[in-house]
Amino acid sequence: MTDESASDGGKALSAGLTERFGTGKLLLGFVVAGILIYLLVMVAGWRRVLDALEGADYTWVWVACASTVIGLAAWGKAWQIVLAVLDIEVRFKRLVVTYFAATFANYVTPLGQAGGEPFIAYILSRDTEASYEDSLASVVTADLLNLLPFFNFAALGLSYLLLRASLPDGAKRLAQGLVVLAFGVPAIAYAGWRYRQGVEDIVLTLIGPLANRTSRITLDGVRARIDRFYNSLERIADEPRELLFALVFSYTGWVFFALPLYFAGRSLGLPLELVLVLFIVPASTLAGLTPTPGGLAGVEAALVVLIVALVPTIAPGSAVAAALIYRFASYWFVLGVSGLAALFVIMRS
Template identity: 90%
Template sequence: MTDESAPDGGKALSAGLSERFGTGKLLAGFVVAGVLLYLLVVVAGWRRVIDALEGADYTWVWIACASTIVGLAAWGKAWQIVLAVLDIEVKFKRLVVTYFAATFANYITPLGQAGGEPFIAYILSRDTEANYEDSLASVVTADLLNLLPFFNFAALGLSYLLLRASLPDNAKTLAQGLVILAFGVPAIAYAGWRYRDRVEDIVLGLVTPFASRTSRLTVESVRKRIDRFYESLERIADEPRELLFALLFSYTGWIFFALPLYFAGRSLGLPLGLVLVLFIVPASTLAGLTPTPGGLAGVEAALVVLIVGLVPAIPTGAAVAATLIYRFASYWFVLVVGGLASLFVIMRS
């Protein structure tokens, strides 16, 4: 397949963004998050936070922003490698724009990161010649590849903390969540693969009542889509060398996505070590399940709790300042870049 654009790529993204913006939940989510962030800063002390930010070395802030972009681009490269296994050839400079646009859509949606794969696959299928099943298989595979370094780095940081001293009570819940995910997600993925016939029966059972009420959906068409999806996964699994190559970019992506917190610490002169950051970032990501856009307020609160709990030498005001700088680089800056990418995807169609 080639990388020539399907004419509906921009329309698909535009429609998807309109749907997500039009629910009213987006605005409400940002308002709630804004209030919670305000309360977080108030508790820490406005003057302490502002004083810390005023003394920051903003060269490190822009380095943190660049690190985030490199991390996301590396994940986009891993995605490209997986697509190539399915004979879907897309130029990297084109795919990375699509990836940033899809990331933007997920970042503005409450719980977007928890269920954005179908939307990303839809945009990809409309922006390239890939069919939806191949697109979804590539997205799911890339996400699973990204989970391995996620858990590895978290385990490395957690081991480091346990060797140094006992884990603070306020960090135990997030650590336990990481352990549950480390075993639970692979188990669910394996069960979905091992018992795919059962999964298909369940999906078809859910679809049947709807199919009987409309001519636009049939049980047979859904069955064919599920079969094509699993066939695509089998083709990907048959190329372990390519998957290993993609995994290298997944690890690279996570390193550069975690580094902005280290750079935020450097900008404020805080003792946030690299190994410590490799635990804090994955642990705080669990708070991204907060029902606000991009996990706003939830991630920030988790970061402050973890930083203060794991590094007692860092005062709360400085921890909040470091958190705000990190989230500027890893969230707000990505929103700007992703928003521009979304406009580009819409315009090029």
């Protein structure tokens, strides 16, 4: 790792954060999310929610926070293994800081998680000796590996629910969304791999008008980048044992990312079974596609609806309290930790 690459990493992150913060949409997103969460609590009853939170065992809350950090670190480890296949050796201690820093940028922007891969790859390429194409290939591969446990855990929880009782209408729609994603995402990924020439033609067609207006972008340069990206994917695919090893950490990450909801239930004394949590967390993640920072308000609302629908003995006020505790551990706490990581990456430049 050279001093110059470290400097580029900090500058890349700083520039990326400035670009994302400078639009004014960030502040608007938090304001809108705050209003929606306020309305959610109002509907459930302020007094009921506060009573539930006041009676919580906050030891479990901090356990939930630690679980989330461990989950993210496990995903960072899976990423390191994929990078090693590309002969890119990055110390885990350094890589996990970069991973958290990029996570911060995605967590504070609307729909950041839906399109953050290019930004994460850019930060990685500037903060390490990896090329952008290798970085993007590693990020895409790690994301695809993380999808397998996502769907597996959701299917396990869904199977449990179907065996126990019929799903409520709201939960059915989320379950259908998971089924569509379970088949749709792998199909899109396979099509992108199988018909790579078609993908290249589409990208070049879209880039063409821009390339005609500036000398900074050329069609030959874009074509070469696409070819290097697919070559990187081929190198990764040729190492199934390493991918299996990375998959172990992907599963580990999802377990620790889902556990905070279970711990939130424990802190409030709610009967939230672990197998039920394995369905609720992936299902609520779909609501994270709402156009607010980190899916704020959308995820909370989905959690409340699912908890009340699937566990009728849990009152709405308690469900809201559980959702708030879970989001504190999986979003707000991570936002603080990853913010410090982002600051560190910028300062070490």
